[in-house]
Amino acid sequence: MLAYVLTGYGGPEAMELQDVPKPIAGPGEVLVKVFAAGLNPVDYKQREGAVRLITRPRMPLVAGSELAGIVEAVGPGVRRFATGDRVFARVDKASLGAFAEHAAVHEDLVALMPRSLSYAEAASLPLAGLTALQALRDELKVKPGMKVFISGGAGGVGTLAIQLAKHFGAEVTTTASPRGEALVRSLGADAVVDYTKDDIATVLSGFDAALDLVGGETLEQTFKILKPGSTVVSIAGMPEPQTALKDLGAPAWLTVLFWAASFGLRGRAREEKVKYRYLFMHPSGEDLTALARLVTEGRLKPVLDSTYPLEKIADAFAALEQGRAKGKIVVTMDSRAWAHSAGFPGRA
Numbered sequence: 001m002l003a004y005v006l007t008g009y010g011g012p013e014a015m016e017l018q019d020v021p022k023p024i025a026g027p028g029e030v031l032v033k034v035f036a037a038g039l040n041p042v043d044y045k046q047r048e049g050a051v052r053l054i055t056r057p058r059m060p061l062v063a064g065s066e067l068a069g070i071v072e073a074v075g076p077g078v079r080r081f082a083t084g085d086r087v088f089a090r091v092d093k094a095s096l097g098a099f100a101e102h103a104a105v106h107e108d109l110v111a112l113m114p115r116s117l118s119y120a121e122a123a124s125l126p127l128a129g130l131t132a133l134q135a136l137r138d139e140l141k142v143k144p145g146m147k148v149f150i151s152g153g154a155g156g157v158g159t160l161a162i163q164l165a166k167h168f169g170a171e172v173t174t175t176a177s178p179r180g181e182a183l184v185r186s187l188g189a190d191a192v193v194d195y196t197k198d199d200i201a202t203v204l205s206g207f208d209a210a211l212d213l214v215g216g217e218t219l220e221q222t223f224k225i226l227k228p229g230s231t232v233v234s235i236a237g238m239p240e241p242q243t244a245l246k247d248l249g250a251p252a253w254l255t256v257l258f259w260a261a262s263f264g265l266r267g268r269a270r271e272e273k274v275k276y277r278y279l280f281m282h283p284s285g286e287d288l289t290a291l292a293r294l295v296t297e298g299r300l301k302p303v304l305d306s307t308y309p310l311e312k313i314a315d316a317f318a319a320l321e322q323g324r325a326k327g328k329i330v331v332t333m334d335s336r337a338w339a340h341s342a343g344f345p346g347r348a
Helices: 041-048 119-123 126-139 156-167 178-186 216-224 241-248 252-261 263-271 285-296 310-321
Strands: 002-006 015-019 029-038 066-074 086-090 102-106 110-112 147-150 171-176 191-194 207-212 226-234 275-278 304-309 328-332
Touching: 002 310, 015 310, 029 086, 029 119, 029 126, 041 310, 066 102, 066 119, 066 126, 086 119, 086 126, 086 285, 110 285, 119 304, 119 328, 126 156, 126 207, 126 226, 126 285, 147 156, 156 171, 156 178, 171 178, 178 191, 207 216, 216 226, 216 263, 241 252, 241 275, 252 263, 263 275, 304 310, 310 328
Parallel strands: 147 171, 147 207, 171 191, 207 226, 226 275, 304 328
Antiparallel strands: 002 015, 029 066, 029 102, 029 328, 066 086, 086 110
């Protein structure tokens, strides 16, 4: 089968299309015929070696973090899925495998796709959707009436985070360029700051919670716009001790390393009397089912920036790394990537 393989750490040349053996569904796993897979910054950060302190997979391995397709076979012990089911998944962080024509995924990480979505749309949801859901629901505990700030609202996570925060009843402010303003407003943003000309610390204040998707100077400005005692959750800043303990179950040495690396950032948060938390999302079929339910109810919709065939995945990564995508970039392995459930077998 054709797959995009991570051969080592480095630049774009460290990933290449190869013909590799088709996987077999092991105990508790389903074999998915992949029709589409989403691209995420973590994919090229893995290639660059930026996360090798956290996970050091054996190479070569098939890359890719999220997919959508049809269950082609089930392994021993599988109870929740059957052949023909239309599914989507955020695959295991260590084994990866989404950028291929087939992938074996543990059933606990898989969910039935919403009937209303194409495979390409469904493939754009798992990683970004789980990140937004777990940050807003579990870490920030967003509730009706809260005033929430989300930086980078037009990106893959941001477009879903705005919708989820509105679903939870929050008043949402985000940042976007003039090119992205119409998009984020259409998703429910109540106020939009033009990051190309405005300093958020001078135009915003009084927020109950914040989700940082940008990092750097924007993150440090975010500390200044929160009420004392509030929390900033980031996926773009520096990991801190809770990241190692709560998200990764990591050894003590990594906790100490994150403590030292994030010391200055945590200190600046303390100066503003706010809390700082860096989040690594965890794959979850149960949470994907919750996202699918919101899609079915019309409360959540994926936003696609562009799609590429698997043979052009290097071009897709070049576009992703420019950092200008509005929504998600997806690669397709099959012409049926755009098909809805009509005419297809299986549950959805």
